[in-house]
Amino acid sequence: MDVSFILDDLNDKQRDAVAAPLQNTLILAGAGSGKTRVLVHRIAWLMHAYELSPYSLLAVTFTNKAAKEMQARIEQLVGVPPQGMWVGTFHGLAHRLLRAHWRDAGLKENFQIMDSDDQLRLIKRLMKAFNIDDTRWPPKQVCWFINAQKDEGRRAAHVVDSHDPFTRGMKELYFHYEEACEQGGLLDFGELLLRAHELLLGNPSLLRHYQERFAHVLVDEFQDTNSIQYAWLRILVGNQGSITAVGDDDQSIYGWRGAKIENIHNFSKHFPDVNTIRLEQNYRSTGHILKAANGLISNNDDRLGKELWTDSGEGEPISLYAGFNEQDEARFIIDIIKKWRDKGSNLSDMAVLYRSNAQSRVVEECLVREQVPYRIYGGHRFYDRLEIKNALAYARLAIDPNDDGAIERVINVPPRGIGERSIGTLRELARDQGYSLWKAAQVVAQQGLLPARATNAIRSFLELIEGMSSCIQQPELGLGDVFEQIIQEAGLIPFHEKEKGEKGEARVENLKELVSAASGFSWSSDDEEFSSPLMAFLDKAVLDAGEAQADEYQDSIQLMTLHAAKGLEFPLVFLTGVEENLFPSKMSFEEPGRLEEERRLCYVGITRAMEKLYITYAESRRLYGSESFNSPSRFISEIPTGCIEEVRLRSQVSRPVSMQRPTVNRPTSSVLSSMQKPVIDISMGDRVNHPVFGEGLVINSEGQGPQTRVQVNFDDEGTKWLVLAFAKLEVL
Ligand code: ATP
Ligand code: MG
16 A cells, blocks of 8 residues: 555655654654644554554543544544544543443442532532631642642552641541542542553553553653653553654643653653654744744753744744733734734634633623624633533432432522531431431431421432433433433423523523533444443533533634643734733742743743734733733743834824823722722622522622622632622622
8 A cells, every 4th residue: 555645745854753663752842843743644654554453553632622633634644534543631541441441440330520620519528527627728729739649649548648737637638538539439530540540550461451452652742741641651551562752841831730841851761762853843833933932942941952943934023012901902902803804814713822711801801892703712611511510410310329429519409498407417417327418318308307398308309319310211212302301300491590681591501502412412332331321421521621612613713721722723823911920920930940831831822823923911900809010021021032023002092091000009909999888898809609600709899889890700600790789799
């Protein structure tokens, strides 16, 4: 068979990499030099030139989006889908192993995956149950601690004993957490990797099977693998197989989540006879953009060192815009977007990038006003929405009523007369007797341990779930019908219809969307390790990182954090909020190495741009409830002069008085600081409860007196602006 077509459209070095011998290979190259392209072509080469079956290949990438793209690109290149090949994210593949070998992994057959939200809830619940002070051990920090241990491959028992009471407390909580997960059959994301590693380590015959099966393993974005992922790769490759890793040390941006740049440095030590290949020609960006990226990153020490070049011409210089404030910055961005659109560009060719999620709001508001469609990556995704999570929790209970997290979530949603006090009794009984909440509810119902009304309410909840359990066992019902019945029996639609205004309508629409998502869910024979389509669907809902937004096919502006932009490219890119304290972030000044990581993040941002890059900052910015006056980021001054130009629009517009820069830094730390009497006494940082949106944290405020609006970051609903006079907020 003529395989030369696989090497067409590649330069010499890329060809060397694609057709490199079947041995351990490390491809180190800068952004846009074709690493991902080489990886895809190498897979095709292995299948056609070396005649390896797709069955014997495993490819790991960083996001679900990248995995899907990789599969599509292989198919495009070779004309048929790579049947039997394993392509996915680390989490996705680990999950696949665990579903296939749940028994060997010491799991329950119907184990559930928890997302970070569920995880935090569980931790809060445990802290309450064990009476642990959540001011000394803030639940988020506990969560972070546990994840960090798992990223390093450590179980609670492996955490080094410490004299420090804080660490001791953390370790103890980790033990409780492990126990609760074990009992409830719950796995967090970190556990997927850790457990999959332990599964292989503890089962020599299974390990041998997979080592023999996978002749070659391929990894994209290798610079961002953490210890447990690296260990997983090593054990899977073993002594017989080999690995191709592609990466760029200058794009390592997940150090804060345990990723280890050292994995690149140690690669040659851990894998024998490594063939290292470097690529330096960039095919993505213009000369000015590349020069800016090269100049910036040369300020970092300890680099493996590479210089990118392009023969595609210099292009336009980068434009730098200084907004008066964040509103002005957003307006400028929308103006440019509209100009490009009017000239015929697709909206999906344009991306707005920012350092942290909270920055997107102002740009979003502007886009909504101007009716420009946009898509937000990593924002509040479909399966994260409250009404969807409730419906999914019912489905989880139908599979396994002993799922405490799901019970806590929906036992009184919609309200059915099971109040906090009854739930408290259930929790107590569960804790004292080692029962699940379900078992506790059964006991309470049988023995009538609560007043008659509450007992009856619990009884009908038990019946409701039992009804759902039998519903999912009817083989003639499709997945869409199952969800339709669950939603109907739970009474979720009338519950949300009662909510006033658009919010309730949107929730009802989302629930309907869930039914159609379930009906359209295809369960391929490849998924045979799942015990049922419902189970596969529930797992997908947790693992799918927001790629299933409703407007997927509408041409729209792409909004995302810099972290989410990794590996992607767009003709027009806005790098926004490029200010000291924001980017680099304030936190990065405290820890050694973090500033360099921020610089790499900036390098990632710059190198996403193909044709034109705008860098913007605001002279004053309201964020997280205070107004700050940051200077332009040091990263701007690190870009060589000559490839960046300041845009001067200000001479054309006179600066409104309200936008003039005050002489003092004036944090508006409290709604109370307004001259008029506020409606209720709420301060930034307060925790509040809203009758519909639940609990949240006040992070910002605007306006005065009865017009005061506050921004609340709700635990389940993300951030929202509310008019204080109408919002019925209760300070907790
Ligand atoms: P990143 O570090 O950002 O992940 P990368 O090194 O993976 O980048 P790719 O995304 O593979 O780079 O390639 C960047 C762009 O250059 C893509 O649009 C790709 O199609 C194009 N490209 C790569 N090599 C060639 C080539 N030899 N001829 C034409 N276009 C190429
Ligand atoms: Mg890439």
